[in-house]
Structures are given as C-alpha cells and as structure tokens.
Amino acid sequence: MEDLVILKNKYEKIKSENKKFDMSRGKPAPAQLDTVESLLGMVTKGEECILPSGVDCRNYGGIDGLPQIKSLFAEILGMETDEIIISGNSSLNIMFDTVARAMLFGTVEGEKPWMNSGKISFLCPVPGYDRHFAICEAFGINMINVPYKADGPDMDLIEKAVAEDESIKGIWCVPKYSNPTGITYSDEVVRRFAALKPKATDFRVFWDNAYVVHDLYDGGEKLLSVFDEAKKQGNEDLFYIFASTSKISYAGSGISAFASSKKNIDYALTKIKYQTIGPDKINQLRHAKLYPDINAVMEQMERHAEIIRPKFDAVLSAFEKELSGIEGLWWSKPKGGYFISLNLPHGKAKKVVALSKEAGLVLTPAGASFPYGIDPEDTNIRIAPTYPTLPELEQALELLCTVVKMVCSEGYED
Amino acid sequence: MEDLVILKNKYEKIKSENKKFDMSRGKPAPAQLDTVESLLGMVTKGEECILPSGVDCRNYGGIDGLPQIKSLFAEILGMETDEIIISGNSSLNIMFDTVARAMLFGTVEGEKPWMNSGKISFLCPVPGYDRHFAICEAFGINMINVPYKADGPDMDLIEKAVAEDESIKGIWCVPKYSNPTGITYSDEVVRRFAALKPKATDFRVFWDNAYVVHDLYDGGEKLLSVFDEAKKQGNEDLFYIFASTSKISYAGSGISAFASSKKNIDYALTKIKYQTIGPDKINQLRHAKLYPDINAVMEQMERHAEIIRPKFDAVLSAFEKELSGIEGLWWSKPKGGYFISLNLPHGKAKKVVALSKEAGLVLTPAGASFPYGIDPEDTNIRIAPTYPTLPELEQALELLCTVVKMVCSEGYED
Numbered sequence: 084m085e086d087l088v089i090l091k092n093k094y095e096k097i098k099s100e101n102k103k104f105d106m107s108r109g110k111p112a113p114a115q116l117d118t119v120e121s122l123l124g125m126v127t128k129g130e131e132c133i134l135p136s137g138v139d140c141r142n143y144g145g146i147d148g149l150p151q152i153k154s155l156f157a158e159i160l161g162m163e164t165d166e167i168i169i170s171g172n173s174s175l176n177i178m179f180d181t182v183a184r185a186m187l188f189g190t191v192e193g194e195k196p197w198m199n200s201g202k203i204s205f206l207c208p209v210p211g212y213d214r215h216f217a218i219c220e221a222f223g224i225n226m227i228n229v230p231y232k233a234d235g236p237d238m239d240l241i242e243k244a245v246a247e248d249e250s251i252k253g254i255w256c257v258p259k260y261s262n263p264t265g266i267t268y269s270d271e272v273v274r275r276f277a278a279l280k281p282k283a284t285d286f287r288v289f290w291d292n293a294y295v296v297h298d299l300y301d302g303g304e305k306l307l308s309v310f311d312e313a314k315k316q317g318n319e320d321l322f323y324i325f326a327s328t329s330k331i332s333y334a335g336s337g338i339s340a341f342a343s344s345k346k347n348i349d350y351a352l353t354k355i356k357y358q359t360i361g362p363d364k365i366n367q368l369r370h371a372k373l374y375p376d377i378n379a380v381m382e383q384m385e386r387h388a389e390i391i392r393p394k395f396d397a398v399l400s401a402f403e404k405e406l407s408g409i410e411g412l413w414w415s416k417p418k419g420g421y422f423i424s425l426n427l428p429h430g431k432a433k434k435v436v437a438l439s440k441e442a443g444l445v446l447t448p449a450g451a452s453f454p455y456g457i458d459p460e461d462t463n464i465r466i467a468p469t470y471p472t473l474p475e476l477e478q479a480l481e482l483l484c485t486v487v488k489m490v491c492s493e494g495y496e497d
Numbered sequence: 498m499e500d501l502v503i504l505k506n507k508y509e510k511i512k513s514e515n516k517k518f519d520m521s522r523g524k525p526a527p528a529q530l531d532t533v534e535s536l537l538g539m540v541t542k543g544e545e546c547i548l549p550s551g552v553d554c555r556n557y558g559g560i561d562g563l564p565q566i567k568s569l570f571a572e573i574l575g576m577e578t579d580e581i582i583i584s585g586n587s588s589l590n591i592m593f594d595t596v597a598r599a600m601l602f603g604t605v606e607g608e609k610p611w612m613n614s615g616k617i618s619f620l621c622p623v624p625g626y627d628r629h630f631a632i633c634e635a636f637g638i639n640m641i642n643v644p645y646k647a648d649g650p651d652m653d654l655i656e657k658a659v660a661e662d663e664s665i666k667g668i669w670c671v672p673k674y675s676n677p678t679g680i681t682y683s684d685e686v687v688r689r690f691a692a693l694k695p696k697a698t699d700f701r702v703f704w705d706n707a708y709v710v711h712d713l714y715d716g717g718e719k720l721l722s723v724f725d726e727a728k729k730q731g732n733e734d735l736f737y738i739f740a741s742t743s744k745i746s747y748a749g750s751g752i753s754a755f756a757s758s759k760k761n762i763d764y765a766l767t768k769i770k771y772q773t774i775g776p777d778k779i780n781q782l783r784h785a786k787l788y789p790d791i792n793a794v795m796e797q798m799e800r801h802a803e804i805i806r807p808k809f810d811a812v813l814s815a816f817e818k819e820l821s822g823i824e825g826l827w828w829s830k831p832k833g834g835y836f837i838s839l840n841l842p843h844g845k846a847k848k849v850v851a852l853s854k855e856a857g858l859v860l861t862p863a864g865a866s867f868p869y870g871i872d873p874e875d876t877n878i879r880i881a882p883t884y885p886t887l888p889e890l891e892q893a894l895e896l897l898c899t900v901v902k903m904v905c906s907e908g909y910e911d
Contacts, residue, residue, distance in 0.1 A: 129537070
C-alpha cells in the first residue's frame with residue numbers, strides 16, 4: 084500500500100477536481116431504463132384496454148389486479164394466482180400498508196391489533212434494507228439485530244427468539260441477493276424459516292423477494308421456495324411475500340405484488356376494499372403485454388445485467404487490486420442484486436463515508452443498513468454501483484479506494 | 498297514474514324480457530373514456546420522460562409529485578403548489594391513508610393517535626358517499642348522521658356538535674355536486690365551515706372535492722374556496738381537501754391530489770416518506786402533457802358533459818313525466834356531478850330497489866348512502882345514469898318508473 088502522505092496528496096488532488104458522483108441508492112441507470120422504452124407505447128388505443136373478458140382497464144374495479152399480471156407473478160414467485168394481489172408502483176407501499184394493517188386491525192380475524200398488543204418487536208438481519216427498518220421506526224416497533232452468517236441470517240438465534248419472545252411479531256428478510264450483503268439464503272436456511280414455531284400467533288415473516296430474477300451471471304443463484312416448504316408444514320400463513328417490477332421495468336412506474344396464503348390474502352382484501360376501488364390496470368396491462376411470461380422477464384433481466392455486470396466487475400476488480408491485504412477488511416462478491424457490501428476494520432465506516440462525501444462521492448450513509456442507523460461496529464458501507472456510468476464509476480472507485488486506504492493506513496489520524 | 502293492475506302487468510312484461518341494466522355506480526361510460534384516448538400515447542419515448550429540470554420520470558423519487566401536475570391541481574383547487582401532494586390513481590386511497598395516519602400517529606406532531614383517544618366520531622351529512630362511510634366502519638369510527646338542507650348540510654347542528662363533543666374528530670363533505678344530492682354548498686355554508694370552532698384540537702374536515710370541475714351545464718355552480726375563507730380566520734389546518742382525475746381522464750388510471758395547509762402537508766410527508774419512494778411520475782407526466790392548464794381540463798369536461806348531459810336530461814324528463822304528483826316523492830335536479838337523488842315516500846326505497854333488481858336493473862342498494870347502510874326512513878335511492886348508453890338508460894327508466902309508480906300506488910301490497 085502507498086505511503087500515507089502519497090494517499091493524502093492523492094485524496095486532496097481528487098477533492099480539488101470538484102467532481103460529483105452518486106452511489107448512494109440502488110437506482111437503475113438511465114441506460115437500463117432505455118431498454119424498457121417499448122413499455123411506454125405498449126397500449127396506445129382505447130380498444131386495447133378492453134380485455135376479451137370484457138374488463139375495461141380504463142374504468143374502475145379489479146381490486147386484486149389483472150389476471151394476466153397475476154399469472155406472471157405467480158410464475159415468477161412459484162405461487163398460485165389466488166395467493167397474489169397486484170398493486171401500484173411500489174412494493175414498499177404494500178409493505179408499509181401490511182404493517183399498518185397489522186397495527187390497526189391485527190394480522191387476521193381474531194388477532195389483536197399490534198397497536199393494542201403492548202411492546203412489539205421485529206428481528207432485523209443486519210446489515211439490511213434501510214427502508215424496512217424505517218417502517219419499524221415509523222410505527223415505534225422495537226428492532227432487534229440478527230447477524231448474518233455466510234448463507235443467511237443466524238437461524239439458531241432466530242428460532243430461539245421467536246419461540247421464546249411473544250413480543251416478536253415479525254422479521255424482515257431479503258432472501259435473494261440480500262440488500263446489501265448479496266447473500267442468497269441457503270436451502271437449509273429457507274427450510275428453517277419454513278419450519279419456524281413462533282410463540283406469537285400473529286408472527287409474520289416479511290419476505291421481500293425484491294431481487295427474485297435479478298441475476299448478474301449465467302444461471303444465477305437458486306432460492307428455494309419458502310412458501311412451498313412452509314405449505315408442507317401447514318405454516319404458510321407465516322409468510323408475507325413481496326416483489327415488484329421496480330428493477331425490471333421502471334423504478335417509478337412499475338407494478339408490485341403481495342403474495343401470501345389464501346387466508347392472508349382474503350383477509351387483506353377485506354381491508355384493502357376500503358382503501359381503493361382498484362389499481363392502475365392500464366399500467367398492469369402494459370406490463371402484461373411486454374412481459375407475457377417469465378421468459379420475457381428473463382430476457383429483460385439479461386439486458387439489465389449486460390449494463391450492470393461490468394459495473395459490479397469494476398468494483399470487485401478495484402477492490403481486489405487496491406484493497407486486498409488490508410487487515411479486517413472484506414467485501415461481498417454477489418451474483419446478482421444491486422449492492423456490494425464493503426466491510427472495513429472496526430470504527431472506520433463513518434470516516435470513509437464522510438471523507439468520500441467531502442471529495443464529491445455520495446455513498447449510502449454509514450449505519451443506514453442497521454436499525455436506528457447505528458452500525459454497532461461502524462464497519463459496513465453499502466456500495467451501489469448501478470447508477471453512475473462506467474467511466475464515472477471508475478473515477479468514483481479511485482476516490483473510494485484512496486479514502487479507504489488512507490483511513491486504514493497505520494498512523495492515520497482524524 | 499295508471500291503474501295498479503296495468504302497472505303490475507307492465508312490470509311483469511318488462512321482467513319477462515330478461516334485460517340487464519346497471520345504474521349502481523358512478524362509473525364513466527365507455528364513450529366518455531374514448532374521449533381521453535390521446536392520454537395513452539402522450540409519452541412513448543424514453544427521452545420524453547426526462548424533464549428540463551433533469552428529473553427522470555422513469556426512476557425513483559419525487560414523493561410529492563411532479564411540479565407540472567401540482568401546478569395544475571393548484572389551479573383547479575385555487576391553492577398553492579406547496580399545499581398539494583400528488584399521488585397514485587385513487588383519491589379514496591389518500592382519504593383512507595389520511596384517516597389511517599390520524600389513527601396511527603395523530604393529525605400533527607403532539608396530537609394523540611386517534612386509536613388511543615377513546616371513542617372517535619365523524620359527522621356524516623346524509624345521504625352521502627358510501628365509501629366515505631365505509632372507511633369509518635373499517636376503523637370502528639362512530640358515525641353521526643347530519644341531514645342536508647337545500648344549500649348544504651345543517652350547519653346549526655354541525656357547529657353545535659363540534660363545539661360541544663370532543664369525540665368528534667371529522668366530517669365527510671362532498672361540497673360540490675354532492676354525491677348523491679347534487680347540492681353545491683352555498684357561500685354561507687362554506688363560510689360557516691371555514692369558521693368552525695371545534696372542541697377537539699385534532700378535528701378535521703374531509704373536503705372531498707370530487708366534482709370540482711364536473712359541470713353539466715354552461716357556467717356550472719360556483720363553490721366558494723373554503724381554504725381561502727379558512728385562511729382569513731387562521732383556520733386552514735382544519736381542512737383536508739381531496740381531488741382526482743378519476744372522472745376527468747380514466748377512472749382506473751388517473752391521478753389524485755391531497756391538499757391542505759403547509760403544516761398538514763409537511764406532517765403528512767414525514768409519514769408518507771416511510772410508505773413510498775414516490776408516485777408513478779410517468780402517468781403524472783402523461784396528464785401534465787394532455788392537460789397543461791385548467792382550460793384543457795375544462796375542454797375535457799365539456800366532452801364528458803356532452804355525453805352525460807342527455808342522460809341526466811333523460812332521467813329528469815322521465816321523472817317529470819312519470820312521477821310528478823306522487824305524494825312525498827321528489828328528486829334532485831343537479832347541475833353537475835354523477836348522481837340524481839330520488840326520494841320516495843317513507844318505507845319504499847328498499848322495495849323499489851329489490852323489484853328493479855328482480856327485473857334486471859341493478860341500482861345502488863337502498864341505504865348505501867347512509868352510515869351503516871341504514872336509511873332511517875327508507876326513502877333515498879341514488880340514481881347513477883352515466884354508465885348505460887342512452888337507449889339502455891331509457892329502457893331502464895321505463896322499468897324504474899313503472900316500479901316506483903307500482904310501489905307507490907294505493908292498494909299496493911308487498
């Protein structure tokens with residue numbers, strides 16, 4: 084590694100160039116969005132909105148979504164169409180509403196509203212998705228960190244906690260290409276989730292399958308169906324499953340899916356019917372026409388991968404070249420998803436994020452991937468390489484690696 | 498009026514023809530939806546999604562909506578852009594969420610969640626919109642009927658109730674072409690709303706301006722701005738105002754607006770930010786391009802009126818011709834909106850709806866326009882003439898008038 088003085092000089096030089104880079108969020112790049120252009124013109128005539136069934140997509144109704152798009156998500160998730168509700172442009176919105184419904188009305192008929200149930204806790208595998216944790220914060224739900232192992236969250240801890248503590252009502256999971264660890268849960272982890280025996284009868288697993296088809300390399304990683312496994316044990320009511328096209332079609336104008344047992348879906352509809360007359364069916368129709376089956380989706384995902392893959396490769400090779408050998412530092416090597424997780428020696432993450440920002444590179448705030456924004460060891464940085472162009476990314480990586488090396492140098496002082 | 502025997506025979510004859518008519522909901526007719534066709538093709542190229550400001554409508558973000566469409570609704574509602582949030586396809590969804598937020602978090606910082614406030618009541622001007630009342634039912638909110646006068650709900654009663662009863666946290670209003678009475682609140686009624694002095698500090702008026710531009714006849718009725726009036730008294734925090742394009746563009750694929758004081762809007766955004774990263778901006782852009790200003794909206798509304806007006810005229814002239822002179826029977830003569838309110842002699846509404854249904858005409862269920870579905874005097878039927886074609890409507894009216902005359906005949910027995 085270069086001498087600290089050389090690193091400091093390099094940092095100051097880059098800083099003086101006043102460039103701006105944003106790697107803070109898992110946003111698709113404009114080039115990715117360009118590959119979806121045909122979605123926009125997929126429905127341009129009124130008559131196309133009238134389905135053979137007689138349904139007029141322009142008018143009210145159809146609270147659970149168009150059959151065509153339910154079929155598509157059934158194929159993607161390996162579930163039945165009557166286990167799925169298709170909604171608007173945001174799976175986060177469905178997740179928030181699902182927690183809100185449990186708070187207000189309880190998880191099913193006969194269960195107490197969580198709001199009247201005293202202390203409520205969620206298990207939070209960390210590092211995880213900041214917006215999941217933010218929902219808990221909004222509702223004043225107590226969050227309990229659960230560390231990751233190589234193949235998923237620590238199941239010993241989870242099994243014990245849910246079996247013993249009735250206040251634990253939920254757990255947030257991103258089971259495939261997890262945000263930000265990139266981990267896909269192993270078959271054993273999935274089976275142990277499917278077999279959970281929680282003390283709270285209204286415990287639910289919030290299974291955010293955000294990256295279900297988001298492979299970067301041929302074949303991708305296989306995630307066992309937690310729902311099939313749970314069904315074998317009669318445990319399917321425990322699972323709330325979420326997915327969306329936010330990173331398939333458009334981040335702002337996609338569609339989202341909520342999947343669960345027929346019992347949970349039917350109960351959800353008894354409340355959703357007060358909330359809306361139905362979702363935007365024309366946008367669902369656009370998607371159904373552009374993606375008639377999962378093969379069309381996988382072709383779309385390959386177009387995304389062609390753009391994203393070189394960016395992941397650039398990060399991994401820069402880290403390999405620049406950061407190898409720094410003691411206590413390691414990073415994830417994901418096969419899909421949107422993030423690389425960089426783990427620094429203890430107490431270094433905030434400093435790296437702050438110095439990067441001073442020199443023009445906005446990273447996800449250190450700690451954001453932890454409940455309450457607190458990374459207890461101040462080690463984790465979420466790297467989101469998709470949004471910048473490849474040349475921008477390479478410059479940003481030069482800056483990032485310089486900062487990391489500088490901060491990790493012997494003799495470096497704040 | 499014809500002899501009862503003749504009416505009965507006529508009814509049986511129509512019934513035997515096995516026709517089907519639907520006048521149950523305020524749905525736009527396909528012919529109306531056809532007039533909006535150009536919306537579909539308004540944005541077909543990726544580059545059109547990138548605004549001069551740099552905002553890419555295809556990507557995440559913009560939680561309060563596109564500036565262009567905020568400006569449009571500001572013009573429609575006579576409010577400021579920072580008093581408005583633009584959301585997805587359903588103002589009902591915003592209304593539900595607004596009640597849910599008050600239940601969960603309270604109306605503003607420092608107020609108790611309604612869910613922890615003991616008994617909660619809403620005033621409900623009747624007859625009114627069934628989906629408003631259904632939201633209260635969903636949340637277990639106690640509903641108190643308030644009768645309509647000729648120029649709006651009974652303000653003496655409302656002023657007294659909100660001043661005395663701290664459990665009253667809200668009131669549902671459709672101030673223009675009210676569903677189903679067709680009444681537009683008079684200036685005096687609006688001013689009295691603006692000057693309300695509720696005992697509950699977290700009382701709110703849910704001002705559903707669903708028919709704000711929905712005139713059927715030249716000029717239309719003028720609704721005074723309750724928000725301007727309230728501002729004069731420093732009372733603007735009392736008002737939650739809702740509007741949408743559901744009956745301007747597409748019922749299923751429009752956009753919706755939530756407007757209120759800056760204080761209320763800012764507070765709502767502190768919660769909405771947990772719920773979504775942003776609305777479907779491409780659909781907002783389609784609307785902004787098709788309707789660059791209120792004039793474009795008014796031209797659209799004239800196209801709707803050309804289709805709807807003859808249907809309202811058909812109902813009114815059938816009622817005039819067939820039902821005049823029946824004692825205790827009267828109907829509204831609205832200048833806009835989607836409904837005509839038919840008021841029968843006491844105890845006759847359910848019977849008329851049931852017999853109509855038996856003969857193939859589906860009307861809004863009797864009682865639906867009242868809290869808990871109970872019309873205390875069983876008099877009101879909501880007539881929704883927009884969906885059928887004119888020839889269908891004329892046949893449906895023949896059936897309806899026959900049933901009404903039959904049921905109101907001296908000597909008629911169930």
